[in-house]
Amino acid sequence: MVEDFSRLQQGIHYRFSQVKHLATALTHSSWANEQPEPVEDNERLEFLGDAVLELCVTEELFKRFKGAHEGQLTKIRSKLVKEKSLATIARELDINDFLKLGRGEEAQGGRNRSSLLADAMEAVIGAVFLDGGYAEAQKFIMRIFANKWPATFKIESSKDFKSKLQEVTQARFKERPTYVLTGTKGPEHEKIFMVNLNLPDGKSFDSEGSSLKKAEQTAAAKALDYLTEDEGLS
Amino acid sequence: MVEDFSRLQQGIHYRFSQVKHLATALTHSSWANEQPEPVEDNERLEFLGDAVLELCVTEELFKRFKGAHEGQLTKIRSKLVKEKSLATIARELDINDFLKLGRGEEAQGGRNRSSLLADAMEAVIGAVFLDGGYAEAQKFIMRIFANKWPATFKIESSKDFKSKLQEVTQARFKERPTYVLTGTKGPEHEKIFMVNLNLPDGKSFDSEGSSLKKAEQTAAAKALDYLTEDEGLS
Structure with a gap:
C-alpha cells in the first residue's frame, strides 16, 4: 500500500x-x-x-x-x-x-x-x-538545514577552562570556584580521578578524567556551560 | 613533517x-x-x-x-x-x-x-x-570489525518489557516489581509521565514517557537490561 x-x-x-x-x-x-x-x-x-x-x-x-x-x-x-x-x-x-x-x-x-x-x-x-x-x-x-547553521561559533580564547571559569566566577560572585578530589578508581595504569567543583552560588559539578588536571578542566567546562548557557552561539 | x-x-x-x-x-x-x-x-x-x-x-x-x-x-x-x-x-x-x-x-x-x-x-x-x-x-x-559482529541478537519475544520483567523477577526473587507514577510535567498536549520502578532487590529505575504505559515499558526495559546484563548478546 x-x-x-x-x-x-x-x-x-x-x-x-x-x-x-x-x-x-x-x-x-x-x-x-x-x-x-x-x-x-x-x-x-x-x-x-x-x-x-x-x-x-x-x-x-x-x-x-x-x-x-x-x-x-x-x-x-x-x-x-x-x-x-x-x-x-x-x-x-x-x-x-x-x-x-x-x-x-x-x-x-x-x-x-x-x-x-x-x-x-x-x-x-x-x-x-x-x-x-x-x-x-x-x-x-x-x-x-540550509538556514540553520550558526554564522560563527563562540570563541574560547583557549582550552583553559579553569582560568576562564575563574575570571567569570570572580566577575559574577567576587569569589573563586573550589575543586575537591573526591576519589580515584581503576587500576594504577588506568587510574581515573574524580573531582567535584563548587560554584559560589551552591551549584556543583562532578567530573572524571585520566589526570587531576583533566578532571578539573572538564568540571570547569561544565560550570562554564552552566554560567554562559543563555549567551547563545554567536 | x-x-x-x-x-x-x-x-x-x-x-x-x-x-x-x-x-x-x-x-x-x-x-x-x-x-x-x-x-x-x-x-x-x-x-x-x-x-x-x-x-x-x-x-x-x-x-x-x-x-x-x-x-x-x-x-x-x-x-x-x-x-x-x-x-x-x-x-x-x-x-x-x-x-x-x-x-x-x-x-x-x-x-x-x-x-x-x-x-x-x-x-x-x-x-x-x-x-x-x-x-x-x-x-x-x-x-x-570483520570478526566482531555478533552472530545473532538476543531474541525478545515481543516488545512487551513489562511482561518479560515480571517473569524474570518472579523467577529470581519470587516477587513482582512495583511501579509508581512519581509525577507528570509539560503542557497538557505534550504531557510527560514519570515513573519509578522498584525491584525486590532494592534497585530502582526512573523513566519518562509520553504515556504511563510507555514510561512503564521504558523502566521495565532498563530493569531487564540490569538483570540480564551478563548474559551476553547471543
Missing part, C-alpha cells in the same frame, strides 16, 4: 526510487499497532536516521569551523539536532500532514507533539539514506 | 592520499602541547570519527538484523563501539606503536591506556573518512 506522497516529495526536494521507505518513515507505531496485519513502523528508520543526521551535521561543522575544537563543535551540534530543532524542520516540510497515527495518539494531539515530529524527521532522513545512500542524504540534510 | 607510516598503512589495509590526516590522527594532545609551534592534535578527528563509526555500525546492524527492533540494535551497537572494544582493535592494528605522546603521558603508561587508544582509533577512522569519503570509511570499518 503506497499513498500519494508526490506533494511531500516535491516539498522535500527528494524523489524516492522506492517510495515504500518514505511510507514506513511516516508510519507511527500507534498506527501500526492498530492494523490487523503486521506493519512496519518508523522506529528502525529513526534509529538509522539519527546516525545519518549526526554524521552529516558533524562533517559539515568539521569543515565549516576549522578553528573550533571538539567541545565547541559538540555544543553547536547538539543545538542543531535537538528535538525542538528537528520538530521545527518537520513542520516546515509539512511532514505532520502525512503522518499515520493511531486513533488514541491522534486524539491526544500527537500530530503536533515535538518528540513525535522529531522522530519522524529522523525516520525520513533514514529513508532517504536507505533509498539514495550517503551522498543523497547529505544533500537532503544540507537543504533542510 | 610526515613520518614513515607505510607499515601501519599496510596493517590497516588503507593507503592515504594525504598521509597528513593519518599523522594528525596519531598525534595526542600531550605531544602537541609540548611542541614550540602550534601542532594540530587528534581531537577534532576523533569527534568526526566517532560519528563516522556510529553511522557505519548502525547501517551494518540495520541491514544485518532485519528482525531486530531499535532497542536491540542500540544495545548491540553500544557493545561494539565501547571504549574497550575500540582499544582492542587499536592494539590489533598496532596503532599504539605509532602514537605520538608527550613525555608525561608516556611515563604514566598512556600508550597502553584504553581510553587513549579508543580515541586514537576513532581519530584514524575520521582520517580515513576525510581522506577517502564515506564509502572508503565503510570498507575500512567492515575490515576492522
Whole structure:
C-alpha cells in the first residue's frame, strides 16, 4: 500500500526510487499497532536516521569551523539536532500532514507533539539514506538545514577552562570556584580521578578524567556551560 | 613533517592520499602541547570519527538484523563501539606503536591506556573518512570489525518489557516489581509521565514517557537490561 506522497516529495526536494521507505518513515507505531496485519513502523528508520543526521551535521561543522575544537563543535551540534530543532524542520516540510497515527495518539494531539515530529524527521532522513545512500542524504540534510547553521561559533580564547571559569566566577560572585578530589578508581595504569567543583552560588559539578588536571578542566567546562548557557552561539 | 607510516598503512589495509590526516590522527594532545609551534592534535578527528563509526555500525546492524527492533540494535551497537572494544582493535592494528605522546603521558603508561587508544582509533577512522569519503570509511570499518559482529541478537519475544520483567523477577526473587507514577510535567498536549520502578532487590529505575504505559515499558526495559546484563548478546 503506497499513498500519494508526490506533494511531500516535491516539498522535500527528494524523489524516492522506492517510495515504500518514505511510507514506513511516516508510519507511527500507534498506527501500526492498530492494523490487523503486521506493519512496519518508523522506529528502525529513526534509529538509522539519527546516525545519518549526526554524521552529516558533524562533517559539515568539521569543515565549516576549522578553528573550533571538539567541545565547541559538540555544543553547536547538539543545538542543531535537538528535538525542538528537528520538530521545527518537520513542520516546515509539512511532514505532520502525512503522518499515520493511531486513533488514541491522534486524539491526544500527537500530530503536533515535538518528540513525535522529531522522530519522524529522523525516520525520513533514514529513508532517504536507505533509498539514495550517503551522498543523497547529505544533500537532503544540507537543504533542510540550509538556514540553520550558526554564522560563527563562540570563541574560547583557549582550552583553559579553569582560568576562564575563574575570571567569570570572580566577575559574577567576587569569589573563586573550589575543586575537591573526591576519589580515584581503576587500576594504577588506568587510574581515573574524580573531582567535584563548587560554584559560589551552591551549584556543583562532578567530573572524571585520566589526570587531576583533566578532571578539573572538564568540571570547569561544565560550570562554564552552566554560567554562559543563555549567551547563545554567536 | 610526515613520518614513515607505510607499515601501519599496510596493517590497516588503507593507503592515504594525504598521509597528513593519518599523522594528525596519531598525534595526542600531550605531544602537541609540548611542541614550540602550534601542532594540530587528534581531537577534532576523533569527534568526526566517532560519528563516522556510529553511522557505519548502525547501517551494518540495520541491514544485518532485519528482525531486530531499535532497542536491540542500540544495545548491540553500544557493545561494539565501547571504549574497550575500540582499544582492542587499536592494539590489533598496532596503532599504539605509532602514537605520538608527550613525555608525561608516556611515563604514566598512556600508550597502553584504553581510553587513549579508543580515541586514537576513532581519530584514524575520521582520517580515513576525510581522506577517502564515506564509502572508503565503510570498507575500512567492515575490515576492522570483520570478526566482531555478533552472530545473532538476543531474541525478545515481543516488545512487551513489562511482561518479560515480571517473569524474570518472579523467577529470581519470587516477587513482582512495583511501579509508581512519581509525577507528570509539560503542557497538557505534550504531557510527560514519570515513573519509578522498584525491584525486590532494592534497585530502582526512573523513566519518562509520553504515556504511563510507555514510561512503564521504558523502566521495565532498563530493569531487564540490569538483570540480564551478563548474559551476553547471543
